[in-house]
Amino acid sequence: MTDSEPLLQVTDLTTHFFTEDGVVRSVDGVSFDVNKGEVLGLVGESGSGKSVTALSMLRLIPSPPGRIVAGEIRFDGRDLLALTEDEMRELRGNEIAMIFQEPMTSLNPVLTIGRQVAEPLEVHQNLPVKHALARAVELLGEVNIADPAIRAQAYPHEFSGGMRQRAMIAMGMGCDPMLMIADEPTTALDVTVQTQLLDLLQDLTRDSDMALILITHNLGVVARYADRVNVMYAGKIVEKGPADAIYDAPRHPYTIGLMASVPQLDQDLKQRLVPIKGQPPDMSNLPSGCAFHPRCPYATDQCRSETPVLESVGQGHEAACWVDVRV
Amino acid sequence: MRPRAGWTFVSEAPFSDEKLPGADVAGIKNLVEVTDLTVRFPVYKGIVFRQRVGDINAVNGVSFTIREGETLGLVGESGSGKTTTGQAILQIIPPTAGRVSFEGRDIVGIVGADERHLRRDMQMIFQDPFSSLNPRMRVGNIIGEPLVVHGLVDGREAYRERVAELLDMVGLSAAMADRYAHEFSGGQRQRIGIARALALQPKFIVCDEPVSALDVSIQAQIINLIEDLQTDHGLTYLFIAHDLSVVRHISTRVAVMYLGEIVELADRISIYRNPQHPYTQALLAAVPVPNPKLERARDHSKIQGEIPSPLNPPSGCHFHPRCPHASEVCREQAPQAREIAAGHVVACHLYD
Numbered sequence: 066m067t068d069s070e071p072l073l074q075v076t077d078l079t080t081h082f083f084t085e086d087g088v089v090r091s092v093d094g095v096s097f098d099v100n101k102g103e104v105l106g107l108v109g110e111s112g113s114g115k116s117v118t119a120l121s122m123l124r125l126i127p128s129p130p131g132r133i134v135a136g137e138i139r140f141d142g143r144d145l146l147a148l149t150e151d152e153m154r155e156l157r158g159n160e161i162a163m164i165f166q167e168p169m170t171s172l173n174p175v176l177t178i179g180r181q182v183a184e185p186l187e188v189h190q191n192l193p194v195k196h197a198l199a200r201a202v203e204l205l206g207e208v209n210i211a212d213p214a215i216r217a218q219a220y221p222h223e224f225s226g227g228m229r230q231r232a233m234i235a236m237g238m239g240c241d242p243m244l245m246i247a248d249e250p251t252t253a254l255d256v257t258v259q260t261q262l263l264d265l266l267q268d269l270t271r272d273s274d275m276a277l278i279l280i281t282h283n284l285g286v287v288a289r290y291a292d293r294v295n296v297m298y299a300g301k302i303v304e305k306g307p308a309d310a311i312y313d314a315p316r317h318p319y320t321i322g323l324m325a326s327v328p329q330l331d332q333d334l335k336q337r338l339v340p341i342k343g344q345p346p347d348m349s350n351l352p353s354g355c356a357f358h359p360r361c362p363y364a365t366d367q368c369r370s371e372t373p374v375l376e377s378v379g380q381g382h383e384a385a386c387w388v389d390v391r392v
Numbered sequence: 393m394r395p396r397a398g399w400t401f402v403s404e405a406p407f408s409d410e411k412l413p414g415a416d417v418a419g420i421k422n423l424v425e426v427t428d429l430t431v432r433f434p435v436y437k438g439i440v441f442r443q444r445v446g447d448i449n450a451v452n453g454v455s456f457t458i459r460e461g462e463t464l465g466l467v468g469e470s471g472s473g474k475t476t477t478g479q480a481i482l483q484i485i486p487p488t489a490g491r492v493s494f495e496g497r498d499i500v501g502i503v504g505a506d507e508r509h510l511r512r513d514m515q516m517i518f519q520d521p522f523s524s525l526n527p528r529m530r531v532g533n534i535i536g537e538p539l540v541v542h543g544l545v546d547g548r549e550a551y552r553e554r555v556a557e558l559l560d561m562v563g564l565s566a567a568m569a570d571r572y573a574h575e576f577s578g579g580q581r582q583r584i585g586i587a588r589a590l591a592l593q594p595k596f597i598v599c600d601e602p603v604s605a606l607d608v609s610i611q612a613q614i615i616n617l618i619e620d621l622q623t624d625h626g627l628t629y630l631f632i633a634h635d636l637s638v639v640r641h642i643s644t645r646v647a648v649m650y651l652g653e654i655v656e657l658a659d660r661i662s663i664y665r666n667p668q669h670p671y672t673q674a675l676l677a678a679v680p681v682p683n684p685k686l687e688r689a690r691d692h693s694k695i696q697g698e699i700p701s702p703l704n705p706p707s708g709c710h711f712h713p714r715c716p717h718a719s720e721v722c723r724e725q726a727p728q729a730r731e732i733a734a735g736h737v738v739a740c741h742l743y744d
Contacts, residue, residue: 110607110608110609111607225698227698228698255469255470255634255698255699256469256634256636256675256678256679257469257674257675257678257694257695257698258469258698259678260677260678260680260692260694261694261696264692264694282607282608283680284608284682285637285679285680285681285682285687286680287682288680288681288682288683288684288686288687289680289681289684289687290680308684309684309685312682312683312684312685313685322609323608323609324682325612326608326609326611326612327608327611327612327637327682328612328615328637328638328640328641329637329681329682329683330636330637330640330664330676330679330681331681331683331686332641337616337619338612338615338616338641339612340609340610340611340612340613340616341609341612342613344577344579344580344610345577345607345609345610
């Protein structure tokens with residue numbers, strides 16, 4: 066791998082779920098890349114395919130009913146979809162780490178925190194148990210858990226939500242991963258704790274040159290932490306680009322709609338919110354053409370019949386829309 | 393722990409220059425008055441020899457008023473006692489101490505016909521639109537049930553008409569009355585919950601995190617609906633939320649809670665432009681703004697740690713272990729609430 070090549074290159078990733086109600090196209094031809102030391106924000110509402118994209122990268126899609134039906138995932142010079150299950154297991158938690166939304170359900174309730182943070186070190190780095198536990202205590206200290214030696218002996222139920230998520234981050238950082246995927250890491254937490262945790266993740270990214278994919282529905286979180294942003298709707302990336310460009314001059318009507326619908330702290334107090342009309346689509350029965358057209362104020366006949374593809378609208382900024390919308 | 397003095401809240405405080413809902417009527421009435429409200433939950437230990445080992449002070453001597461036609465926002469982290477305060481006002485949870493009056497009448501411990509009558513005037517909208525609707529009932533009956541319980545409709549035709557009217561009010565079609573809750577999306581379910589709360593034509597509604605469980609694009613629809621209903625029906629809201637941007641948008645005045653106590657209360661302009669309590673300042677600094685340029689320019693000084701266990705709250709000012717300005721007096725003495733500007737109350741030793 067050369068330095069100019071991105072760390073992760075996802076091309077045309079397509080993950081479908083084959084259910085009784087029909088095929089659910091959760092991820093439908095998604096392409097993006099992530100550079101070393103970069104924070105990529107993946108934004109979208111529930112059902113837009115953010116989490117399935119992440120799980121596909123780690124090949125953790127439950128099959129059946131799900132299957133990666135097409136695409137390529139190149140990570141650090143290798144094609145992840147061509148690896149054997151053993152090679153994949155070697156990679157997960159080691160080179161690519163993942164943090165989930167609900168730390169309580171991702172931790173084993175009957176093992177101590179220290180034991181769980183030590184486990185990937187034993188598995189991937191062949192550290193003896195004693196050394197792994199000692200390193201686990203260090204890691205807990207690095208994620209700012211007070212009295213790490215004592216807290217390592219605690220069980221998950223004795224931790225608060227914020228501390229559990231810190232333990233998850235310690236677990237993820239243990240093997241010095243090149244890529245961390247954080248799926249709604251702070252959604253269940255309070256705003257002050259959210260800031261502490263995301264600042265911590267950002268510091269870790271800067272210190273170790275690790276890349277971070279930050280999956281969230283919170284536009285504020287993305288604005289604060291992401292270098293580049295991908296906006297997903299109905300299994301497709303509808304707009305991507307540098308964070309500044311996306312927020313300053315969004316070009317896809319869905320992105321524009323999202324920005325207008327959230328109340329902002331710096332907004333004029335009398336301003337009424339402008340919601341996006343309608344409901345998110347039923348993923349097993351998507352609208353024809355552009356999936357956003359039934360909710361889009363700019364929709365034309367072309368939008369109803371033809372699916373738009375991503376096209377450049379500025380420096381590194383792409384949008385998938387038939388209409389040239391500017392705000 | 394030493395009991396704290398109640399809030400010396402001045403209800404005649406003038407509104408700011410901005411025209412706020414309810415502000416155009418001279419001599420606004422207080423619809424709800426809460427004085428020294430305290431809710432304690434006993435904590436037991438042991439199974440065979442069950443012993444009471446302590447109390448959780450979920451709400452600890454809180455006082456405030458809600459004026460007719462306004463929206464009082466109540467913000468705070470989880471575990472700060474927001475929801476318990478709302479439920480204690482509605483008498484869903486009996487208060488341990490303190491007074492709650494509605495339209496000038498004390499309603500703590502109210503029973504029988506009086507209670508039933510009160511329930512018509514005070515309703516609640518819940519956070520989770522999935523668990524708050526009975527999955528075995530048709531939506532029309534979920535909405536219409538309060539009408540039957542309170543005997544407010546005569547005959548099947550009137551019932552059906554009223555349910556259709558309520559569905560229409562919240563932006564759903566009357567034809568949906570025969571469906572079940574699982575057939576609806578999250579935003580639609582929240583509309584159903586709102587329709588049910590409106591069925592008895594209440595004067596006061598406690599909205600407990602009504603949009604937190606909804607998708608971003610749907611939140612705005614529900615916020616606008618809640619605002620429109622207030623205008624159309626002259627409703628008064630207690631709006632509980634942890635999202636400060638949403639609270640700023642919808643509230644007339646805002647109260648900030650921390651560990652069972654109100655630490656700051658002011659009209660929304662003062663509280664957001666000129667927050668006085670270090671906790672309020674920290675909360676506002678922590679809210680990420682969806683604007684990368686603004687974000688880079690903002691002061692992100694953050695507070696350490698997490699909200700402590702209410703079973704064993706810190707001495708003195710409960711916020712002192714996390715407060716950047718904490719001094720000796722904060723560790724020892726609980727601060728008194730004081731009014732530092734008209735209608736702006738803060739409980740912090742910095743303003744002694």
